[in-house]
Amino acid sequence: MGSGWRREFMNIGFIGTGVMGKSMVRHLLKGGHTVYVYNRTKEKTDELVQEGAIWAEAPKLVAHQADVVMTMVGYPYDVEEVYFGSEGLLEHAKPGTVFIDFTTSTPTLAKRIYEAAAAKGMSALDAPVSGGDIGAREARLAIMMGGDEEAFGQVQPLLQLLGTNIVLQGPAGSGQHTKMCNQIAIASNMIGVCEAIAYAKTAGLDPEQVLQSIATGAAGSWSLSNLAPRMLQGNFEPGFYIKHFIKDMKIALDEAERMKLELPGLSLAKQMYEELAARGEESSGTQALYKRYIQE
Structure with missing residues (x-):
């Protein structure tokens, strides 16, 4: 995509700054993007804030600011809470938002997020990764995608900051x-x-x-x-x-x-x-x- 896309999607949200998420945020910052971060344990974002990320007090506040929201949390129930809770992403994001869930979760939940996002004029991609802490740190993750080709194409410049093996496997749930x-x-x-x-x-x-x-x-x-x-x-x-x-x-x-x-x-x-x-x-x-x- 061209520079117009990059201007439109300069604001990125990232929820879940654990072992891998922290490195992924660093690559997005180095790519020149503004990154809003949220983690349940605030201390896990302190280094990132010092490096230029912006702390958000809740997922809904990430959703208010970001055009692309990335999530990497622990378990499917965490994914469900972040997306579907009353303070969650789907309730508070703007139409046109693209969600990318890097969490390894269930194909069923990935399809549910996709359908709920589509109903609100948003897009959702399931995008679990492989490569561990080393792959995240070196931006060499394998990213396995499920969702629509159009949304996949929109976010490819961002994904290329994070991984080297990025494949759209099929419709929602295929990445999982x-x-x-x-x-x-x-x-x-x-x-x-x-x-x-x-x-x-x-x-x-x-x-x-x-x-x-x-x-x-x-x-x-x-x-x-x-x-x-x-x-x-x-x-x-x-x-x-x-x-x-x-x-x-x-x-x-x-x-x-x-x-x-x-x-x-x-x-x-x-x-x-x-x-x-x-x-x-x-x-x-x-x-x-x-x-x-x-x-x-």
């Missing part, structure tokens, strides 16, 4: 379905990564040297290259929280059940992560699954 495919692939793969590293250590090998051999071969994966080194360093800080991964796996299993599709690998991964969460690891990164195999 695609993210479920992503999470299903990660879930079983994470078990394999942990077991490979645990095997290497138990066999008396140098796990870092093993990684050099296997990360670029047929076993290669994002988790093997990016999270296995964290496992070996004992770094279990969240790039992506276990509690949020469990939420995603539940959504995927519910959708699969509705489609009468069995996913035994995903079911096993969910069970293993729930056991880990019960041991107090729900706010650790997903790589903490390694603790189930090796106690340093």
Whole structure:
């Protein structure tokens, strides 16, 4: 889109400035945009405000100011509250507003937001992302989109500030379905990564040297290259929280059940992560699954 579009959409709202959201706001600010931020824990926006973002006291105040409103919150019930609550976005946004929900949520809720927005002369795109804290920080996120082509085209210049792999998968809900495919692939793969590293250590090998051999071969994966080194360093800080991964796996299993599709690998991964969460690891990164195999 041309410079006219950029002038029209200079005001962006961003709700949810957690691990990934904070980096995404920084990229929007660097892109020259005015960004209004809201987070339930105000302190999580302090750094961003110092860097030029504008604090809003409530989601409705973000909606009053912004032409494009982006959300990245924790759970589907958070999405529902932010969009449909009496103080929420749909009640207070201007006609013509484009909503982009980066939260991994349910396809059903994505369709509901789309329909409610359309009824008010607004547009909504579901846009879950993959790439974790590293992808957000380096603006290399994969962004999986659902919604109308026109709205997708309007916001592409903004999305290109955040990611490098941006695909419109189909109508509303398609982005969320695609993210479920992503999470299903990660879930079983994470078990394999942990077991490979645990095997290497138990066999008396140098796990870092093993990684050099296997990360670029047929076993290669994002988790093997990016999270296995964290496992070996004992770094279990969240790039992506276990509690949020469990939420995603539940959504995927519910959708699969509705489609009468069995996913035994995903079911096993969910069970293993729930056991880990019960041991107090729900706010650790997903790589903490390694603790189930090796106690340093």
